[in-house]
Amino acid sequence: MLRFTIHRILHVIPTLIIISVISFFIIQLPPGDFLTTQVAALEAQGESIDPAQLEALRVRYGIDDPFWIQYWKWISNILLHGDFGLSFQFQRPVIDLITERLPLTILLGVATLLFTWAIALPAGIYSAIKQHSAADYTISVVGFVALAVPNFLAALVLAYVGFAYFGQSVGGLFSPEYVNAPWSLAKVGDLLEHLWIPVLVIGLAGTAGIIRTMRANMLDELYKPYVTTARAKGLPEGRNIRKYPLRISLNPFISTVGWSIPSIFDGEVIVATVLALGTTGPLLLAALKSQDMYLAGGIILIIAVLTVVGTLISDLLLAAVDPRVRFGKA
């Protein structure tokens, strides 16, 4: 186990280096740079910037440096000083922008994940027990439909429903009177009032996959001889299922929770953008679109690192549970 752990951790290092290069490369792919984006935005409003002025700014921001020099500047500052650079667009340190949004992002992600599991796991179990029943089919249909509705559309329609029928102030996670207010019970209540749309939209979309997997895992276990044996010995059905097949079917969910990390960040981007939530998703999208490269690069890097670490933990957990994994056999 120790050997496996060390081996696995060592693998992570080159992965992270390559990821950081790729992240930086991707955000440099599109033509133009932050400044041309800014100029275009200004022009759309009837303003213009002198091209000469632009050239000068470009030199100042080092935008015309070759890729490797820009990359080196960026990564060495992160590693040596923990400095992720400044966001051109926000004119603030990238790390501040990210850290102040992480709590809400994680709150939204965890709330969504719990919501998904709370719906999907029971639905999957029930589907398996009542295989081929009307309920089984209904659960399948509902799950797939939720998966199939494009989430930007769902977000907009639900937002409109909130507006038209409940007079809700749409957008953001807080009403105007609470955004800049200190935390209070009322503010928490206000947050919950706004949280339901994104949690519903993102959470429901994720149920289908889990329902199917849970159902399949359960079906596998339900027909195993030990279950039959227990049943034959007169164990009540409910207890029988709770005690054995259920636990085994849930195992993979618990040990792979680390793999859900990217979905926490990825799943919310579009929905959070439509609803203007103060999470990292809209920040990332805005940064990518305006080619605010330090901000975009910083977010991608942090998400990637969290993902790699999450996968690592999952793998270690799995290996601890299942010795076959340690020897590359599973």
Place this chain on the structure above:
Amino acid sequence: MTMEHRSISRRSLLKFGGGGAAAIAIFGLTACSDDEAPNPFDGNGADAKESPMLTERVEAGDLPELAERLPATPMEVEVMDGPAQYGGTLNRAQTEVGDAGALTAFASVGLLEWNWDSDGFLPSLAEEFSKNDTNTEFTFVLREGLKWSDGEPFTSADLQFTIDDVLRNETTIPAAPFWFSDGDARPTVEVPDERTVIIRYTQPFGLFEKYMCHPAVSNQFLKPRHYLEQFHPTYTDPAEVDAATAAAGFDSWDQYFGDRDNWWTNPERPILGAYQVISAANAQSGTATLERNPYFWKVDPDGRQLPFIDQIQVQVLAQDALDLRAANGDLNFQGNFLGYNSAQVYLQNAEDRGYEMLRWKNDATLLSLCVNLSHADEVLRDLFLQVDFRAALSHAIDREDLNATLLGGLGDVRQPLATETSDYYVEGTGQRFIEFDVDRANELLDGLGLTRGSDGVRQRPDGQPLALVLLYVDSTAGVPTADAFTMVQRYWAEIGLTLSLRPVDPTLYAELRSANDFDIDGTTMPSDDFDLEPVWYIPTGANSHSAPGFGQWYASNGSEGIEPPEEILALMDNWDLLRGAATDDERVEAGRAIVTQHDENVYAIGLLGLPFQPVIVTNDVRGVRDDEPKLSFYYGREGITKPEQISFLPA
């Protein structure tokens, strides 16, 4: 950016009736004697001379009394809908986090400001303004006793600092902006005493006053020396400045200086306008809070300090969320960022949700097509430079159909030229080549020798098929571009032209244009104030919409780009005359010559303009103009209604 000023011309005083004639002056103080609590509308009758919020601070000893905060002669602003009460928070929204438009509209001030009709200037921070006969020397006398929002005096030294150490400094401003260049050099400043400022150019600058009223420009002359000195190596030990710069995460001092000078993101920077940011929009909440400036130097005719509204809250939202907020009556007063296409939804909900949708004018903007007169391909360039070719393109467009389809017949159909509301308007212009006449178009193209091939597609003089690409940014904020251009594609197919559409993102759009790499540019052209942003009308730089190659030639004094033909040189000459005009008459004359030339040559082909710009005002807000003013960047957008005088109805 900064500012906010407004006062009222004589004409509008008449309009308001009311106590216009009443005198002013002398404000003896008047602290209101109520000592009650913060309820914004309590004890805040028409006799209160300052906001209860400030009275409280005065009483707590945090703030000097009103008389000490106001200058000797505060600027008087007529109140449209008085008597007004102090207090309240005005909610707004925007889609871009870095857009300081809310400040530009509500808190921009300058030495001069636009009058109520936006056709002339009023002295603002400057009490007196004069200039010499040749438009080269401009003299301002500041009001006595003006103060920054932190209570420090505002004097000519601040202007000297701004001009000498920022605007003329090649580190902070590497290339002189349009409004601050004097040939290849930059203008200079002299400050004979604490209140007098003289700005000198060597060459006449006919647009100086206009720029000094332009809310996004005028504020750039106003920098708080006492605050910014600490970040400037001329005044503070460079080692110290560098250390502070590095600590803040910037690479060079000028970046940090720029950051500290940013009034939208730095709540510490003192300002002169009506509102100051107290928490910035770039925080996690995505919401900026603006609070009244206790030292604001404008008053109503009764000597009550402005503004009336205590706070402004601006939330950054996506467009759909913003539209829903507006339709819910959550935005108190907003025009910018509201799309015409959502106007129907605004109207549907106005009554239920307690607001009104006003129809302001837009910037006289028109969706238009600019053929690239400086096309890199010589065959196309020669063709595009033929007026008959452009006229044929224009005649082939069925604008009535376009209007009926896209704007229900309500749109504005004309060529993109200065309209009647502009100085530069020339009677009888704007309708040339506009009628839908396919036969005439074909005749003109035949006349140019563009024969049709067997497939009905016309051929270029060199025998290749005449296939053009239209470059544009997909947008549905105004006239939906993709829809409009798809229709143009069909119209032009009728006259044997193959048009393909190339929607690109804004970045690429700017990039391709400045690389002179496009056939036709589909753009929304502002038509009235082309003198302040000439990129659509005159190729002055590589960012030109109609001829980047010529623009580059002009900007580089002929060393780069493509040399323009005579007619374009004539256009440039008129532009030089306009900029360098010694008198207004000369300026207007040159401007009209430009309009006339555009009219005769249809350099840009107009398609369709929006009938109005929706502006939402909730029922509890008073003082917003309903005489359909222009919502235009050049006049500070919502700022045209002099927002310091708007107020909330008592609850």
Place this chain on the structure above:
Amino acid sequence: MTSQTQLPVADPESDDPTGTETTDRLDTETGRSRTEVTSAPQWKLIWWRFRRHRLAMIGMVILVILYVVALFAGFFAPFNTTSYSGQHAYQPPQIPHFSFSEGFYVHPTTGATDPETLAPVFTEDTSQMVHLGFFVEGDPYRLLGLVDANVHLFGPEDPGQRWYALGADRGGGDLLSKIIYGSQISLSIGLVGVAISLLLGLILGGISGYFGGTTDTVIQRIIELFMSIPTLPLWLGLAAAVPPQWGPMQTYLMITVILSLVGWTSLARVIRGRLLQTRGEDYVLAAKLDGVPTGRIISRHMLPSFASHIIATVSLAVPAMILSETSLSFLGLGLRAPAVSWGVLLQNAQSVNVVATAPWLLLPGLAVVLAVVAFNFVGDGLRDSADPYGKRS
């Protein structure tokens, strides 16, 4: 962009059922004789079992219909995508009336915008009729891109008249026709994309799984790398790099490639897992000892044994790609008008104005849901029946 949590799919082969038991059960399930079952080829067994999966069968029927309509879009659509009528912008859906004397008809409408409310107002002229009929002549199109034709399944008998079955878009074009034409891109992008993904997945997953060892480690690291980069920036970066000079067709292909570049990793993992399993089987060892070349072992002996699983995985990857296409359009990347795809149509519908005043423009969303759900049912059914000897049904 949907948040699909990656979870290990339970392995149906993990416990070996005894042969006799299985066939016995198959007997009762398929209602076929023992000899029939024991002698049937694998695909037949899968098909029997698949047919019993009701939702999968429904999904299959829907898909067949969708693809037939997409293939013959010109025939099924009443109009082509460029025909429009300016005064009918935002015309609500018109449900055909029927009478025995007149057949199917709708009343013609004239549209105008109310300058006060800005709402489009349509006045029905009940004294007039637009007769609708089957196999009518109308807008010209090329059937399968080969044959010039102008016959439409159902539409106005007079080609000059308009009928908006599902309402009109903001340019006065027929939404039904656009949805039908849009299906050509939206439904094929998934197939082409998955084909590319599959190719990548097969090659890399195959190499990884067959050789194992260092090769496996390297490829696994690459996969892990791809999986740790959030998809969104990958899309944005790649899509923005599509050269703008490219025409709609090339852009379409490029978008497909981008989608498959993001999607191949999970396929590669599944294939690798399957290979690792079969690699240890006796018949593979036997073939090896017989001196059969590696390529042939993989393609002839190993692939067929898990082809069904791959098909199932693939059919579940297609709907993900269809959804991705809509997301890319929403982000303003990917295809744009005047190209017509479901994503493009939905992007046009993404505004408060549409939701509030012209909700029928959200119908392309229904088409997406239909296709995605159908694919998922089929994929689900295939997965269940993929292993004819397994226990699940």
